[in-house]
Amino acid sequence: MxxxxxxxxxxxxxxxxxxxxxxxxxxxxxxxxxxxxxxxxxxxxxxxxxxxxxxxxxxxxxxxxxxxxxxxxxxxxxAFKGVIDAVRAQLARGSLYCIPSEHEVELAELLNTCIPCAEAVRLVNTGMEATYHAIRIARAYTRRRKIVRFDGCYHGSHDYTLARNNMDRDARVDNAILDCVADNTLVLPYNDPDALKDLMQREGNDVAAVIVEPVMANAGLIPPDPGYLATLSSICREYGSLLIFDEVVTGFRLALGGAQEYYGIKPDLATFAKAMANGFVIACIAGRRDVMSVLAPEGRLYQGSTFAGNPVSVTASIATIRYLIRHRxxxxxxxxxxxxxxxxxxxxxxxxxxxxxxxxxxxxxxxxxxxxxxxxxxxxxxxxxxxxxxxxxxxxxxxxxxxxxxxxxxxxxxxxxxxxxxxxxxxxxxxxxxxxxxxxx
Ligand SMILES: Cc1ncc(COP(=O)(O)O)c(C=O)c1O
The missing domain is CATH 3.90.1150.10 (Aspartate Aminotransferase, domain 1)
Incomplete structure (x- = not known):
């Protein structure tokens, strides 16, 4: 060669x-x-x-x-055999229904069993979609506008979190983001609980959610200091803001129940994708039942997707999670x-x-x-x-x-x-x- x-x-x-x-x-x-x-x-x-x-x-x-x-x-x-075999069998039964299927219920039950915060779930397709809608859900539930995120965390390429990509560079121009969106995205350093305490004292009553990668995996690999996630959780509770764990990387990878199982901290909402189906396109938002209820058709927050819960990805996810459960x-x-x-x-x-x-x-x-x-x-x-x-x-x-x-x-x-x-x-x-x-x- x-x-x-x-x-x-x-x-x-x-x-x-x-x-x-x-x-x-x-x-x-x-x-x-x-x-x-x-x-x-x-x-x-x-x-x-x-x-x-x-x-x-x-x-x-x-x-x-x-x-x-x-x-x-x-x-x-x-090309993990158990997952590929399951998908191959599903392909012969159809690749898209857009009508509820038994497999979606089976997957929801598995997610509910594995993920501590997953009282209710909604399937979407990508990590970006999951974090975007999790933020919308938090805004609708709390009726507040502001979002706190952490410098160097990545939550997908959408306006709500790209607006201030990192602290030394306001990315609103580069990313063509409206000022009103960027102004409602507040950025703090990771692993610095005092920075969050200070901000919440000033603006806590306007903060809908704090979104964090529980282990930072988009600035190199940076684990949380001991007690940091627990402090985030208690500050959020004090101000009535929701804590969102972006577990797109950590979900099913750090542990079966993600970082929330690994560290024993239950967020209000969490997002999963990646390892959830070992290479097939699927993601989910999981969280408290009362919070998730803002979603249509139960609530008024519209979120929908043609490919959400498609049987190919759902089958891949079931095969992946069942394998992980059997081989913890x-x-x-x-x-x-x-x-x-x-x-x-x-x-x-x-x-x-x-x-x-x-x-x-x-x-x-x-x-x-x-x-x-x-x-x-x-x-x-x-x-x-x-x-x-x-x-x-x-x-x-x-x-x-x-x-x-x-x-x-x-x-x-x-x-x-x-x-x-x-x-x-x-x-x-x-x-x-x-x-x-x-x-x-
Ligand atoms: C922590 C985190 N959240 C969200 C995303 C976005 O996921 P996707 O690329 O599936 O849209 C990524 C992608 O790498 C990620 O690392």
Missing amino acids: RRSSRIGEIGSESIGDASVRLFDKASRLMVKGVNSPIRYFEPYPFFVKHARGCKVYDVDGSPYIDYCMGYGALLLGH SLYKIIAERCSRLADAVKDILHDRGLEAIVHNIASMLQVFFTDKDVRDYATAKRSDTGLFKLYFKALLKQGVFIPPSQFEVCFLSLAHSDAVIRDTVERMDRAIRELGELSKG
């Missing part, structure tokens, strides 16, 4: 000619050749032919050990593998003289190239993102694919066996050796 030499500093031989040709064509037809910004990386991404287990294979036939895993969706691995021990197994990988990366980075810290929790990990603590977006941004780019490329050259940004997270799946972890560590050792030599100049 001939490899292109256009990738730059490291990894000049990483990406094959078939990907280059596809990227050239894709760039003429699609914006920068991709359908979501994060999929682009310099100078161009490889193009996937197929995927199985923990590996993706590109159009040039090169395999990569995947630590992106659909940005967290594929907890059981690519997999959470511990994957977490142990993840911590072994995190420890090994720490040691390798240290041995090669690179200043870095590594965060890991459950099946997620991320490296920050800094010697300082990372506990919010401001501190995450102090990391050497240039070095991270080289780290990404060095890994790619060794056949390990991680999300291409410092501000994303690596995900393990059940398919990342002990042997795969050992293989990854060897590849990381080679990649980091190259990085160490490069950073010495």
